[in-house]
Amino acid sequence: MTPLFLQAGEDSPKVILDPQKGIFEISGESRPENASHFYSHVLKWLDQFKTFLYWEKKELNKTREVVFTFKLAYFNSTSAKYLLDILLLLDGLKGEKYPVEVNWHYHQPDEDMKYAGEEFARSLSHLKMEMIEL
Amino acid sequence: MIDPLKYYLFLEEKNAVFSYVGQMHHSLITVLVKSMRRNLAYLGLEYRVIKRIFSVVVEALENISRHGLPEKAAALTGQNDVEGIFMLRYEKDHLYVTTGNCIDNSVIPALSQKFRKIVAEQKIRLRELYNKTLRIAAGNIDPAAPESESGTGIGIIDMALKSDQNINYYINPVNDSISFFVLEVKMKIN
Numbered sequence: 001m002t003p004l005f006l007q008a009g010e011d012s013p014k015v016i017l018d019p020q021k022g023i024f025e026i027s028g029e030s031r032p033e034n035a036s037h038f039y040s041h042v043l044k045w046l047d048q049f050k051t052f053l054y055w056e057k058k059e060l061n062k063t064r065e066v067v068f069t070f071k072l073a074y075f076n077s078t079s080a081k082y083l084l085d086i087l088l089l090l091d092g093l094k095g096e097k098y099p100v101e102v103n104w105h106y107h108q109p110d111e112d113m114k115y116a117g118e119e120f121a122r123s124l125s126h127l128k129m130e131m132i133e134l
Numbered sequence: 135m136i137d138p139l140k141y142y143l144f145l146e147e148k149n150a151v152f153s154y155v156g157q158m159h160h161s162l163i164t165v166l167v168k169s170m171r172r173n174l175a176y177l178g179l180e181y182r183v184i185k186r187i188f189s190v191v192v193e194a195l196e197n198i199s200r201h202g203l204p205e206k207a208a209a210l211t212g213q214n215d216v217e218g219i220f221m222l223r224y225e226k227d228h229l230y231v232t233t234g235n236c237i238d239n240s241v242i243p244a245l246s247q248k249f250r251k252i253v254a255e256q257k258i259r260l261r262e263l264y265n266k267t268l269r270i271a272a273g274n275i276d277p278a279a280p281e282s283e284s285g286t287g288i289g290i291i292d293m294a295l296k297s298d299q300n301i302n303y304y305i306n307p308v309n310d311s312i313s314f315f316v317l318e319v320k321m322k323i324n
Contacts, residue, residue: 010164011160011164031196033160074185074188074189076189076192076193076196076289077193077288077289077291077292078196078288078289080268080288080292081268081271081272081288082272084268084271084272085272088272107181109180109181109182110181110182110185111182112182112185112186112189112296119264119265122265123265123268123269
């Protein structure tokens with residue numbers, strides 16, 4: 001499956017979704033001018049990846065571990081909605097017994113970012129988010 | 135009747151550390167907040183405090199960008215580039231984030247109700263409201279949808295949480311159709 005790379009902009013995060021290398025990461029600051037448009041690329045890719053995982057399990061009897069990493073320094077309230085969309089998609093996969101993990105990184109003095117991760121976690125049914133202090 | 139430019143000049147006479155009057159489009163906001171963040175670092179504020187102020191300012195300015203009425207402001211002031219005002223000022227152990235923009239009078243009842251609810255809510259309930267609002271918004275993916283429809287209310291709740299609910303608003307009637315809306319968020323800095 002073709003990976004998705006989005007370079008970090010002044011107001012948009014860096015996105016690496018690379019199944020071959022096993023890297024799934026969103027990092028940096030997120031307040032893109034059109035968050036809906038920006039995250040539609042990510043969500044569309046993840047939806048295709050989900051279909052790929054279904055196929056892989058059914059046809060190859062194989063499941064791969066997915067470790068999704070968030071290393072966000074800042075995100076605005078509009079981005080929060082799309083980050084939750086991503087987490088809910090991953091949560092759905094976990095609910096279907098796929099080995100998905102989420103690591104939420106935050107800088108030590110940034111209690112708000114830790115709290116934001118914990119609040120996201122409260123909306124999830126299956127995933128446990130690992131809080132990692134940088 | 136209030137004139138946005140005169141109000142800006144009135145505020146600027148106070149202890150302003152950053153002030154701006156003009157357009158509020160995305161790329162300009164990016165420049166403003168970048169410059170503001172640098173100024174706050176010069177003041178020697180903690181990273182955590184700067185981050186909170188940054189968050190509040192971004193939400194406040196993006197609100198103007200989404201809901202401001204630049205044409206009405208232009209008609210009022212006789213100038214084309216007065217979409218909103220933005221100011222940071224010191225007062226003892228607090229920093230005040232003040233923004234202002236023209237609003238349509240028809241939105242006042244809903245806006246006032248939203249603010250009253252947010253200010254009166256207990257903090258724990260406010261957090262629940264944030265999560266609930268976010269969960270409602272999540273899943274409504276429409277790339278063509280305006281940003282204003284995708285994050286309604288979350289920004290105001292976020293500002294309230296980050297300021298320990300020290301968030302106030304003032305509505306100054308201009309004429310039968312528009313008012314000048316002032317948002318003031320008080321942030322503890324020590």
